[in-house]
Amino acid sequence: MEINRDSISKFDEGNMFAILADFHNQVEIGIDAGQSIEKRSYDFDNIVICGIGGSAISGDILRSYLEQVGYKKQIFVNREYTLPNWVNEKTLIVASSYSGNTEETLQAYNEAIKITKNIICFTTGGELESLAISNGHQIVKMQSGMMPRCALAMSFFSILTAFLHLDIVSKNMSEDIELAIKDTYYNLKKSSNRHKELSNNEAIKLALLLNGKKTVLYTGKVMAPIAMRWAGQLHENSKVHAFFNVIPEMNHNEINSWDYKENNKDFRIILLKDITENPRVQKRIKVFSELLQDKANVYGFSSDAEYLLTRMFELIYFGDWVSYYLALMRGVDPTPIPTITKLKELMSGE
Incomplete structure (x- = not known):
């Protein structure tokens, strides 16, 4: 849409x-x-x-x-x-x-x-x-x-x-x-001015790539809360499946699930990167991306802002807009969370 x-x-x-x-x-x-x-x-x-x-x-x-x-x-x-x-x-x-x-x-x-x-x-x-x-x-x-x-x-x-x-x-x-x-x-x-402008909008472009797919986010320890935030916003705003894991741990197990290209067509991988991550983690993210070059659709994002706090919130804000535009593409109101609301009602009835 x-x-x-x-x-x-x-x-x-x-x-x-x-x-x-x-x-x-x-x-x-x-x-x-x-x-x-x-x-x-x-x-x-x-x-x-x-x-x-x-x-x-x-x-x-x-x-x-x-x-x-x-x-x-x-x-x-x-x-x-x-x-x-x-x-x-x-x-x-x-x-x-x-x-x-x-x-x-x-x-x-x-x-x-x-x-x-x-x-x-x-x-x-x-x-x-x-x-x-x-x-x-x-x-x-x-x-x-x-x-x-x-x-x-x-x-x-x-x-x-x-x-x-x-x-x-x-x-x-x-x-x-x-x-x-x-x-x-x-x-x-x-960033607000950039994201709310509907023409040549990077959040809309990424939402188009994620539409109809399952999103998997990978990152290092520093940006792990940002990946969690992205997944949560995709769940609540877009009402879609999204998952995240942390490098290096996933390099020792989950990485093998991407071995076969035919299994990966319904997924999109997003890598959230930052210069404060351990240098070995930064290298692992780079090598992992190269290994999957011909096996899966991988997209990497980072911020070049001076302060870590700014970089964190720049990526959070980008992800929030992506989840918002993806909801609209799916014909979904991003605000209501009916299943959570129903769960709370059922829990309160005990």
């Missing part, structure tokens, strides 16, 4: 186009939210970010980013009802639920209050806000009105800014991070 203003009007009933076009402004909204938190000292040895789906992926990106810029304390993203058994009174718990009603996060929060006083909640409201108020825990209140996956930038930058504001991330790292945040904002603003 051709992408034009008519197809956008017909299928995009939730107006995700406008949310995507305004994605860069979430950076500033997130900064304002993160800076609103009252100064308080936390004595902690490690961080556990509790969340699911769109509220968890910001934690994955934060963990990868901070690790690369030199943050020394362990950050663990918990997507379970229960906490890891090593959590103790010296663990900082970040409860992230955009709606405030995510059952897995609420259960993990209720376990956390029995273990540690170091708890910060990031939400738009709901039960998590009510619990945090009654228990005296700090709350970063985010702007409501979006699907959680659409609020990624706001969620990420509210947590990162709160970490800077509370000196959870040390002051000697803050100057470079603040420069990276500013650069990310301007990069996203510039």
